[in-house]
Amino acid sequence: MxxxxxxxxxxxxxxxxxxxxxxxxxxxxxxSHLMCPxxxxxxxxxxxxxxxxxxxxSCLSSAITTFRSADSEEFPCPxxxxxxxxxxxxxPRLLINMCDEIRVRCPxxxxxxxxxxxxxxxxxxxxxxxxxxxxxCPDGSCDQMxxxxxxxxxxxxxxxxxxxxxxEEDVLEHEYEEHxxxxxxxxxxxxxxxETVVTKGALREHIESCPEVAIPCTASKYACPVKIxxxxxxxxxxxxxxxxxxxxxxxxxxxxxxxxxxxxxxxQRNEIFEDGLxxxxxxxxxxxxxxxxxxxxxxxxxxxxxxxxxARADVDTDDPADIAASVFSSNATTYLLSLHESLREEVSQxxxxxxxxxxxxxxxxxxxxxxxxxxxxxxxxxxxSVRMQVQWLMNPRLHQGARGGAVRTNTTDNESSAAGPxxxxxxxxxxxxxxxxxxxxxEGTKL
Amino acid sequence: xxxxxxxxxxxxxxxxxxPPGITIVKCDNLEEWQMDIKILDQNPLYLDQTYRLKFTFxxxxxxEPPEVQFIQCPASTGTPRTxxxxxxxxxxGIICLDLLGSAGWSPVQTxxxxxxxxQSMLTANxxxxxxxxxxxxxxxxxxxxxxxxxxxxDDNV
Numbered sequence: 001m002x003x004x005x006x007x008x009x010x011x012x013x014x015x016x017x018x019x020x021x022x023x024x025x026x027x028x029x030x031x032s033h034l035m036c037p038x039x040x041x042x043x044x045x046x047x048x049x050x051x052x053x054x055x056x057x058s059c060l061s062s063a064i065t066t067f068r069s070a071d072s073e074e075f076p077c078p079x080x081x082x083x084x085x086x087x088x089x090x091x092p093r094l095l096i097n098m099c100d101e102i103r104v105r106c107p108x109x110x111x112x113x114x115x116x117x118x119x120x121x122x123x124x125x126x127x128x129x130x131x132x133x134x135x136x137c138p139d140g141s142c143d144q145m146x147x148x149x150x151x152x153x154x155x156x157x158x159x160x161x162x163x164x165x166x167x168e169e170d171v172l173e174h175e176y177e178e179h180x181x182x183x184x185x186x187x188x189x190x191x192x193x194x195e196t197v198v199t200k201g202a203l204r205e206h207i208e209s210c211p212e213v214a215i216p217c218t219a220s221k222y223a224c225p226v227k228i229x230x231x232x233x234x235x236x237x238x239x240x241x242x243x244x245x246x247x248x249x250x251x252x253x254x255x256x257x258x259x260x261x262x263x264x265x266x267x268q269r270n271e272i273f274e275d276g277l278x279x280x281x282x283x284x285x286x287x288x289x290x291x292x293x294x295x296x297x298x299x300x301x302x303x304x305x306x307x308x309x310x311a312r313a314d315v316d317t318d319d320p321a322d323i324a325a326s327v328f329s330s331n332a333t334t335y336l337l338s339l340h341e342s343l344r345e346e347v348s349q350x351x352x353x354x355x356x357x358x359x360x361x362x363x364x365x366x367x368x369x370x371x372x373x374x375x376x377x378x379x380x381x382x383x384x385s386v387r388m389q390v391q392w393l394m395n396p397r398l399h400q401g402a403r404g405g406a407v408r409t410n411t412t413d414n415e416s417s418a419a420g421p422x423x424x425x426x427x428x429x430x431x432x433x434x435x436x437x438x439x440x441x442x443e444g445t446k447l
Numbered sequence: 448x449x450x451x452x453x454x455x456x457x458x459x460x461x462x463x464x465x466p467p468g469i470t471i472v473k474c475d476n477l478e479e480w481q482m483d484i485k486i487l488d489q490n491p492l493y494l495d496q497t498y499r500l501k502f503t504f505x506x507x508x509x510x511e512p513p514e515v516q517f518i519q520c521p522a523s524t525g526t527p528r529t530x531x532x533x534x535x536x537x538x539x540g541i542i543c544l545d546l547l548g549s550a551g552w553s554p555v556q557t558x559x560x561x562x563x564x565x566q567s568m569l570t571a572n573x574x575x576x577x578x579x580x581x582x583x584x585x586x587x588x589x590x591x592x593x594x595x596x597x598x599x600x601d602d603n604v
Contacts, residue, residue, distance in 0.1 A: 022452060037555040038509060039449065040456040063554050066510050078553040402449070402507075 006087040010061035024104040051082040108132040450508040499528040512552035516540040
């Protein structure tokens with residue numbers, strides 16, 4: 001058929017009812033030769049040009065409306081630029097079959113359909129077989145939508161609320177059957193252990209007190225392996241040696257615990273003392289060195305000589321200079337050391353308090369973060385679903401818009417004057433200059 | 448809708464495989480992309496240089512051509528980029544190439560093929576000059592690229 005007929009045919013085709021095959025989610029890889037070079041999707045209703053290049057019918061028609069110079073009978077092929085007058089709808093069956101065989105996800109995946117089907121079957125699947133397509137409720141007075149799998153044989157509205165006569169609870173119509181059969185708390189069930197018949201609502205309570213349910217001995221935490229019926233447990237506990245020893249174990253446990261904690265306390269104190277001792281030693285060595293320097297070569301002082309013997313007991317050294325120096329500074333150092341010790345204790349207390357606060361603050365922040373994250377996830381989900389719906393709603397409108405817009409562009413193109421930017425001023429460019437058929441290698445760089 | 452679908456497919460394909468000398472710099476939305484191109488042969492005009500291209504897509508892409516131009520980046524950004532010297536590239540980065548105009552464009556072209564065409568256009572060039580009337584054009588032109596009517600007079604490039 002010629003271009004005019006082809007455009008008229010594409011124009012007249014009603015796509016609003018159809019599924020957009022280009023937006024389907026492809027599951028498998030497909031051969032790149034099956035890809036329309038215009039929309040980069042597998043061919044949809046392909047057509048063939050004289051040069052044997054194949055495009056989707058709708059892609060080609062929008063390309064023609066944009067590129068054909070005013071109603072001429074010719075159109076350059078988008079791939080090879082060969083002028084074309086004829087568009088043929090007869091494309092090898094093989095090509096169409098290969099395109100139809102590409103496996104895609106059902107577009108109703110948003111409703112929950114998980115099926116993967118060949119692309120050629122999508123239309124009939126969505127129209128007839130998919131259990132997740134939405135139908136208007138069979139009851140004309142109800143304006144809600146129903147999934148087709150939920151529409152029963154009897155064509156009843158499933159959105160009506162029905163009150164269960166047994167438990168006085170309001171249940172949706174389509175959930176009523178299940179409710180009546182399995183969930184209603186008035187239903188009677190048999191306890192598996194004692195074979196008493198109780199209502200569903202009271203089952204939990206019953207299990208708590210059923211004499212036939214096997215429960216472990218109270219001494220199970222002290223390794224009594226017995227697990228018998230509730231009715232017999234009292235008897236067992238009378239004779240169980242571990243239950244008798246229970247209180248003893250209990251006291252031993254508490255004792256152990258208190259011992260452990262005091263031990264830990266002592267260890268900490270010990271560490272503090274050791275630190276203090278090491279510090280004292282370091283200070284002594286330092287002051288000794290200082291003293292030795294100041295009395296270099298000199299005699300020990302009078303007071304030093306008097307306390308020499310006592311100092312000798314404290315400091316394990318025979319060097320007279322050392323002894324003298326330590327005695328000289330002993331009073332001051334003792335005072336400083338005690339001060340140092342008390343300060344150290346305070347600092348350690350403070351650091352404990354700070355760690356504690358830190359942990360608490362970070363816990364609080366984490367809790368808050370988790371809540372916020374959850375909120376954001378909820379919002380995201382909501383936004384996504386709104387977006388999907390808007391896209392679905394916009395699709396047919398966009399198609400119409402594109403058709404109208406393309407025609408408009410074509411007319412304005414011809415009116416625009418051809419004033420060149422610099423070297424083109426004054427020259428008039430005729431209606432779009434036809435390109436020469438390209439010979440492959442030059443395609444990229446012609447000017 | 449059509450444009451975004453097509454662009455996202457192109458992007459996926461380029462992320463899998465990209466021809467040598469072409470890098471994607473920025474493609475975080477489907478309206479404006481930036482690409483870096485390098486000239487691979489030993490043309491002394493463009494030796495060891497990288498040039499940055501800006502693609503602006505309308506929502507009718509690929510039926511309508513994208514606006515393509517070279518852009519400059521100051522050295523302070525860490526990737527200094529200049530406008531290549533070429534008798535058909537104005538010093539503000541606007542390119543006079545028929546396949547980017549509505550007459551020479553074909554919807555079969557892709558971002559990748561445009562980049563490769565520009566690579567080969569630079570490779571083949573030997574003249575170290577700007578188009579005639581460059582100063583006048585860049586000082587007077589306020590039109591958008593798609594509204595400029597170029598005359599493609601030179602078939603030798």
